[in-house]
Amino acid sequence: MPRFMDVHYGMHGITAEQLDDVHRADLAAAHAEGVHFEHAWADPESGTVFCLSEAPSAQAVRRAHERAGQGVDEVHPVPLSV
Template identity: 45%
Template sequence: MPLFMDVHHKVDGLTAEAVAGAHEKDLEVQGKYGVDYRQYWFDQASGKVFCLVEAPDAEAAVRVHREAHGLEADELVPVEEGR
C-alpha cells in the first residue's frame, strides 16, 4: 500500500498534547478508510507537523484527518520506505 508524508506548515497553538490528541482521533477513524497513520513528528516553535501514513490513496488519508479533527495537511507527498 502506498506511503505518504503529510505536512502541516503552520498549526496555530501547537502543543505536544494537541498533536497527540489529534493523532489519537486519527487512529479512531482510520480503520473506516483502510488507512494506517503510523507516526507523527512536530516542531512546536514553527508549528509544523509531519504525519507518515499508509493509505490506499491520497484521498483516503485526507478523509481521515478531515473526519477526525478537521486539520487537513497543506501537502501530501508520496514517499518510499528506506532501509
C-alpha cells in the first residue's frame, strides 16, 4: 500500500497527552478509510506535526484526519524511503 507523510501546521504548544489523543482519534477514524497511521512526530515550538501512514490514496489520508476532526495542511506521497 502506498505510504504518505502528512504535515499539520499551527499546533503550537501541543503536549504529549494531546498528541496521544489526536493519534487515538486518527486511528479510530482511519479504519473506515483503509488508512494505517504508523507514527507521528511533533515539534511543539513551531507547531508542526508529521504523520507517517500507509493508505490507498492521499485523499483517504485527508478524509481520515477530517473524520477525526482535524485539518491537514500537506499530504505527500513518499514512494521512496531508506
